[in-house]
Amino acid sequence: MIPDLVLFFGLAGIAIASALGMLLSRNAIYSAINLIINFVTVAVFYLLLGAPFIALAQITVYAGAIMVLFLFVIMLLGAERLRASRTLAWQQPLAILLSIILVLETAYILILRPGSLSPPTTVSAGFGAPQAIGQTLFESYLLPFEIISVLLLVAMIGAIVLTRRERLGEKKEEG
Amino acid sequence: MVATEYYLGLSVLLFVLGALGVLIRRNAIIIFMSVELMLNAANLAFVAFARMHQSLGGQIFVFFVMAVAAAEVAVGLALIVTIFKTKQSIDIDQLNQLKG
Numbered sequence: 386m387i388p389d390l391v392l393f394f395g396l397a398g399i400a401i402a403s404a405l406g407m408l409l410s411r412n413a414i415y416s417a418i419n420l421i422i423n424f425v426t427v428a429v430f431y432l433l434l435g436a437p438f439i440a441l442a443q444i445t446v447y448a449g450a451i452m453v454l455f456l457f458v459i460m461l462l463g464a465e466r467l468r469a470s471r472t473l474a475w476q477q478p479l480a481i482l483l484s485i486i487l488v489l490e491t492a493y494i495l496i497l498r499p500g501s502l503s504p505p506t507t508v509s510a511g512f513g514a515p516q517a518i519g520q521t522l523f524e525s526y527l528l529p530f531e532i533i534s535v536l537l538l539v540a541m542i543g544a545i546v547l548t549r550r551e552r553l554g555e556k557k558e559e560g
Numbered sequence: 561m562v563a564t565e566y567y568l569g570l571s572v573l574l575f576v577l578g579a580l581g582v583l584i585r586r587n588a589i590i591i592f593m594s595v596e597l598m599l600n601a602a603n604l605a606f607v608a609f610a611r612m613h614q615s616l617g618g619q620i621f622v623f624f625v626m627a628v629a630a631a632e633v634a635v636g637l638a639l640i641v642t643i644f645k646t647k648q649s650i651d652i653d654q655l656n657q658l659k660g
Contacts, residue, residue: 393562430567446629446630492569513610518619541634543638544637
């Protein structure tokens with residue numbers, strides 16, 4: 386129990402510190418790299434929770450594909466540092482106050498009922514393994530899986546159309 | 561095995577940090593990354609509950625959330641690039657009109 390807790394709190398510290406780093410760093414590149422650290426830490430949590438397939442999907446999809454896309458766009462747009470504009474000065478303190486209230490509320494709920502949510506100490510072998518995930522996915526969740534493939538196709542077409550429209554407009558203006 | 565409350569607490573903290581990022585940052589890309597952080601926090605809660613109930617449904621749902629996040633990032637970043645081309649800025653305070 387004690388090594389588990391030490392591992393959990395160490396990783397939780399890294400996750401929260403990297404999330405704060407993402408939030409506070411002025412340079413968008415540092416934010417992206419902090420977020421990658423956060424995603425990898427969460428992948429380790431998935432491993433601890435008996436979800437090896439999801440953990441590796443997290444690293445490939447989030448830390449790999451999505452964050453590389455973010456880094457591409459940041460470098461494309463030149464990682465500009467925005468000056469501090471103050472159009473809504475009251476928004477920042479209000480946001481921080483509301484966040485603190487939300488954290489206190491959930492802490493109250495979680496502390497009020499300790500031990501009611503403890504998971505079983507052992508799970509069946511193969512829980513969360515690629516084979517089990519695949520079987521559940523194609524037996525019980527086949528329709529959502531197909532819908533997701535259509536959604537990804539739509540997103541692909543949408544991204545192409547959105548970035549292409551500008552160029553077509555320029556050609557029309559030239560001609 | 562650590563109790564599920566600890567994972568829920570961590571998930572809440574990460575979610576709140578993501579929401580705070582959306583509310584206080586003005587760089588559109590960082591707001592987008594904060595949205596990813598919130599999705600990730602929700603995924604952590606899903607996996608923790610899947611472990612607690614010994615049911616794979618939560619993990620499958622995380623898989624779908626990842627696919628939706630990938631689609632969302634592709635379209636969203638394309639939007640940000642298009643906005644940058646017309647406005648020369650990704651400061652969301654500058655984006656105050658619907659006309660491009």
